[in-house]
Amino acid sequence: MLAGIYVERDSFFHKLDPRAKLAWALMVLAASMATQFNGLKSLPVFASVVIALAVSGMGAGLAALIIFNASVFLLVTTLVWASMYALEGTPVLKLGWLVLTDVGLLVALGKFFLIINPVLAFVVFFASTKPYHVSWTLERLGVPSKLATAFVIAICLLPSMVRTARDVIDVQRARGLALDKGSIIERLSKYAPILIPLMARLIGDVWDLGMVLASRGVGYAKRRTYVFEPAWGLRDTAFSALTLAFYGVIAAWGLLL
Amino acid sequence: MGAPAVVVERLRAKYPPSRDWVLKDINLEVRRGEMLVVMGPSGCGKSTLLNVIAGLMPSVIPGVVEGRVIVDGVDVLAAGHRGLVGRVAMVYQNPEVQVITRSVYEELAMAPENLGLPKDEVVERVEWALDVLGLRGYEHKDPQALSGGEKQLIAIASVLTMRPKILLLDEPTSMLDHRGTRMVLSAINALKKRGELTVIVAEHRVEWAVEVADKVAIMSGGRLVLEGTPDEVFSRVDEIRELGVRPPGVAEVAYELIRRGAKVPVPVHLKDAVKALGGGAP
DSSP states (O other): OOOTTOOOOOOHHHHSOHHHHHHHHHHHHHHHHHTTTOHHHHHHHHHHHHHHHHHTTSOHHHHHHHHHHTHHHHHHHHHHHHHHTTTSSOEEEEETTEEEEHHHHHHHHHHHHHHHHHHHHHHHHHHHSOHHHHHHHHHHTTOOHHHHHHHHHHHHHHHHHHHHHHHHHHHHHHTTOOTTSSOHHHHHHTTHHHHHHHHHHHHHHHHHHHHHHHHTTTTSSSSOOOSSOOOOOHHHHHHHHHHHHHHHHHHHHHHHO | OOSEEEEEEEEEEEOTTOOSOSEEEEEEEEETTOEEEEEOSTTSSHHHHHHHHTTOTTTTSOOEEEEEEEETTEEHHHHTTGGGBTTEEEEOSOGGGTOOSSSHHHHHHHHHHHTTOOHHHHHHHHHHHHHHTTOTTOTTSOGGGSOHHHHHHHHHHHHHTTOOSEEEEESTTTTSOHHHHHHHHHHHHHHHHHTOOEEEEEOSOHHHHHHTOSEEEEEETTEEEEEEOHHHHHTOHHHHHHTTOOOOHHHHHHHHHHHTTOOOOOOSSHHHHHHHTTOOOO
């Protein structure tokens, strides 16, 4: 039930200590924040997370899918940020009232990467780290056991919720619900027979899960024991040193130059 | 059988805002090592009874509970669920929501890990549960990929690692096919033969009562209306039919024969029926 987005692979990222991966994801976030006003400077960070997706065994296809799905967001950031910076830099394109300048486009791209880079980095982290080890990592960082378990459950329940929603939609379609016909208002109103059983099922599932977790003693001890504890090795040290140097240089480039 | 493991006296329970009592004046005693199967139609209060014995109601599930419930010497209504952790374990009907992790070993280790036990002891308990339930070879399998019966076995093994003295099973085979039911039944039979565990099962399936129960209790409308050995209870065919419980097939056949004038006893087990009809060993 709590498989989450973890994907079983034998990749480089799967072999890393979860703390090294978490530190890497946080460094991606920091570098993306430091370079958010210049998309060109964010580009190496973006390239690094796409490579990480490929190295983690998820494949660059997943990255392409996420980026494709985020293309609407890219369009919105371009319109919003480019129009805010319309008076700065050299105009590149004029579309009626909208003036796109080189500075505006760089900022828009930087803001897009500010969101997409950490999202991809955390996709790599969660897809290559078992929920068990996510919980372990959080506890090692001082998060109380109960809170760490609750966080992992919340993260892991998301894909389960999507599956449940898909099941409910399929069932209602089999009963003749046509979601792709009618005006927008009509289509929206057709989601009621999906949302109501979906909520009922999710509440039922979460309640059952709560009972199961209670019967397994979740939250009983102050600190949970972990039989399978990752061991920090040379690979983790080398990876962390390399990423710190790489993202450190990019962050400095973004902040200082 | 030993001293009482579960004592229930004048138990009443209800779910507010409803004013109706779901359990009405229940009195029950289950001895150590004994297996009780609670039967009755849907909504008769079987699951509520198990939730009260497990300490889940009212401490986790909101409700009003009156009376006295002593489980393994602990006053459940005073101690609540936390006071019973490690003493009582509960398995639910839906195997899908009971497998939580990505490997059988992790699944079995989860409960003792949550108790904060030393690593060596967690490993020792997992190894023990794997042996007891015949799950060797499953350690590294993904529980999500297993059959319903296998998942339910893993759910049982996952709570056994808490080394409970009392195991509560809430309709553990109601969502399983025949093969899955057989798997769970034989596992419970194996556990029962070890004699260490007191087991209370709420079940519709009559196989449970016939094959593994020491005692059967029939509930109706929140009351415990019949209690005794499987032979005592199921020989009252008319009465249990009226209460919405299907008697074992052999008892039904014998009862029909009696109605037509034949002079035969009412057997509950197939082997007794064969004997009564003058048959020998196969």
